[in-house]
Amino acid sequence: MRKVWSFLAVSVLVAFALTGCGSQPGQEMQTAKAAVDAVVADGGEKFAPAETKGVASALNAAMEEVKTQDGKFFKNYDKAKEMLAKAKSDADTLKAGLAAKKEQAKGEATANLSAASEAVKAAKDALSKAPKGKGAAADIEAMKGDLQGMEAALAEVQPLIDGQDYAAARDKAAGIKSKADEVSAAVAAAMEKMDAAKPGKKK
Amino acid sequence: METIGKKRFWLLVLGLLILVGCRAPALPPEAVQADLKQEELRAAEAEVYLPEAYRAFRADLARVEAALAAECQRLFFLRDLRPMRGELADLVRRADALLTAVKIKQEERSHTLFRRAEVLQVDLDQLGRLSALLNEGRISRRSITHASLLLAEARQQLGRARYVQAETSLRKAETLGRLALEPLRALLERFIDAGNLARWHAWVEETIRESARTGGYAIVVSKINRRLQVYRAGAQLTAYDAAIGLNGFSPKQVAGDRATPEGRYRILKKKPASKFYRALLIDYPNAEDRRRFLEEKRRGLIAPGAGIGGLIEIHGGGVAGMTDGCVALENPSMTELFSMVGEGTPVTIVGALDGENVVARALREYREAK
Numbered sequence: 033m034r035k036v037w038s039f040l041a042v043s044v045l046v047a048f049a050l051t052g053c054g055s056q057p058g059q060e061m062q063t064a065k066a067a068v069d070a071v072v073a074d075g076g077e078k079f080a081p082a083e084t085k086g087v088a089s090a091l092n093a094a095m096e097e098v099k100t101q102d103g104k105f106f107k108n109y110d111k112a113k114e115m116l117a118k119a120k121s122d123a124d125t126l127k128a129g130l131a132a133k134k135e136q137a138k139g140e141a142t143a144n145l146s147a148a149s150e151a152v153k154a155a156k157d158a159l160s161k162a163p164k165g166k167g168a169a170a171d172i173e174a175m176k177g178d179l180q181g182m183e184a185a186l187a188e189v190q191p192l193i194d195g196q197d198y199a200a201a202r203d204k205a206a207g208i209k210s211k212a213d214e215v216s217a218a219v220a221a222a223m224e225k226m227d228a229a230k231p232g233k234k235k
Numbered sequence: 236m237e238t239i240g241k242k243r244f245w246l247l248v249l250g251l252l253i254l255v256g257c258r259a260p261a262l263p264p265e266a267v268q269a270d271l272k273q274e275e276l277r278a279a280e281a282e283v284y285l286p287e288a289y290r291a292f293r294a295d296l297a298r299v300e301a302a303l304a305a306e307c308q309r310l311f312f313l314r315d316l317r318p319m320r321g322e323l324a325d326l327v328r329r330a331d332a333l334l335t336a337v338k339i340k341q342e343e344r345s346h347t348l349f350r351r352a353e354v355l356q357v358d359l360d361q362l363g364r365l366s367a368l369l370n371e372g373r374i375s376r377r378s379i380t381h382a383s384l385l386l387a388e389a390r391q392q393l394g395r396a397r398y399v400q401a402e403t404s405l406r407k408a409e410t411l412g413r414l415a416l417e418p419l420r421a422l423l424e425r426f427i428d429a430g431n432l433a434r435w436h437a438w439v440e441e442t443i444r445e446s447a448r449t450g451g452y453a454i455v456v457s458k459i460n461r462r463l464q465v466y467r468a469g470a471q472l473t474a475y476d477a478a479i480g481l482n483g484f485s486p487k488q489v490a491g492d493r494a495t496p497e498g499r500y501r502i503l504k505k506k507p508a509s510k511f512y513r514a515l516l517i518d519y520p521n522a523e524d525r526r527r528f529l530e531e532k533r534r535g536l537i538a539p540g541a542g543i544g545g546l547i548e549i550h551g552g553g554v555a556g557m558t559d560g561c562v563a564l565e566n567p568s569m570t571e572l573f574s575m576v577g578e579g580t581p582v583t584i585v586g587a588l589d590g591e592n593v594v595a596r597a598l599r600e601y602r603e604a605k
Binding site: 056058061062065072088091092096099173175178180181182184185199200204211 | 262264265267268270271274275278366367375376377378379380381382383384385387388391392395400481
């Protein structure tokens with residue numbers, strides 16, 4: 033009776049030793065993979081490309097370690113488990129920070145769009161007050177053309193924001209603002225020049 | 236053994252085997268790596284660069300994953316994941332090769348796109364200069380400005396290695412560049428057209444010959460150079476900078492088109508007091524202008540109610556701006572000219588004096604850049 037129970041106990045221990053202690057960290061692999069997938073699904077590539085690549089590389093390195101241990105007779109997955117835990121933890125941290133990064137990028141893009149719209153409006157206002165002498169007509173018409181081009185470009189910014197392409201929207205809006213400011217500055221300079229040229233005015 | 240009974244013993248062994256055998260197998264690391272590679276390929280836009288190879292890779296991965304899932308359903312001791320693991324390892328290697336190929340394609344595309352961006356930048360700069368030269372800002376600057384903004388966007392996308400988006404922006408910018416050129420083309424080509432150049436050259440030669448024959452003064456205005464030359468006895472005496480109409484580079488067709496006429500005229504009247512300092516009224520429209528006007532009207536090129544216009548002058552007021560069709564000089568230049576010439580003095584206005592004009596050079600540069 034005792035022999036039989038001893039035999040069974042040893043069998044169970046051997047079975048668990050084979051399938052338990054020396055088994056692949058399947059659960060850890062699954063959760064680490066899920067954490068990395070969640071980062072990608074949340075737009076990690078768009079808002080934190082380098083970090084996203086980093087966690088994917090860490091997961092890949094952990095898989096290499098698992099494969100190394102798979103090839104050994106006496107398997108020890110401790111290091112792989114550590115690597116997987118680290119990859120998961122980094123991915124979770126990254127995912128948690130993504131929303132803030134996304135919000136920040138969106139905020140910057142929206143602010144730049146708003147600033148660009150204001151700058152174009154200001155340039156249009158300045159142009160409408162520009163001296164209307166026939167000498168200036170060509171310049172005014174050219175600047176009006178510039179502003180129309182800017183307005184056309186401005187209309188392309190919101191779709192970029194809607195498509196979550198915040199970096200492109202931010203830079204595009206900044207470019208438009210810069211051009212609109214140039215027009216305002218040119219109009220201001222022309223008006224200043226005209227004021228200075230008026231008789232009786234000190235230069 | 237006999238104490239617990241053979242039957243009970245084998246039941247225990249079977250239970251143990253089922254316990255171990257039904258355990259869900261761990262995900263093979265190669266499967267995770269293959270998934271990561273697929274994600275990497277997607278992020279690298281492999282679908283764009285190597286669509287067929289990428290789709291084949293995805294299909295193979297899906298097939299192996301399905302086979303793996305089916306194999307995992309089997310009992311532990313019947314399960315053999317080795318063939319799938321082998322195939323997945325092959326797929327990882329295949330993905331690496333694909334990624335290398337995608338990178339090469341990306342580099343090629345990047346090079347092409349950077350080159351296209353450079354060419355477009357040159358084009359837009361040139362178009363901007365031509366537009367300013369012809370004073371046609373209102374019809375082309377919208378497109379030029381929009382194209383410049385799209386080009387800047389394309390450059391930023393290139394900097395972020397987002398080649399597909401960069402190409403989209405670049406394509407739009409190139410289209411706008413072509414749109415900007417179209418309205419300028421008709422105007423520009425007048426100044427390199429051999430027929431126009433020959434006609435203008437003949438007018439100038441006849442004017443100078445007349446000055447030589449009579450020993451009197453003659454005025455020649457080159458619209459493209461914005462210069463007014465004064466001849467006396469067939470020799471150039473002096474020259475002044477001049478401004479022309481807002482649409483000065485177009486031939487004058489109708490009243491109010493703000494174009495400066497081209498032709499052989501004479502001073503009709505000297506106006507010592509003018510809104511624009513001093514003025515010399517010329518005899519536009521002359522007989523040739525009237526004939527052309529009627530002909531164009533007959534052909535429907537001019538609106539039935541349009542007039543031919545008039546009151547074209549050479550006047551003061553400065554050269555900084557554009558006129559309604561007159562030729563304007565700086566006031567000191569106007570003082571000199573006014574004192575020299577009298578009524579009846581020939582005034583010849585041409586588009587260009589010769590084929591080596593600024594538009595011809597600009598167009599040549601533009602075409603060379605293309």
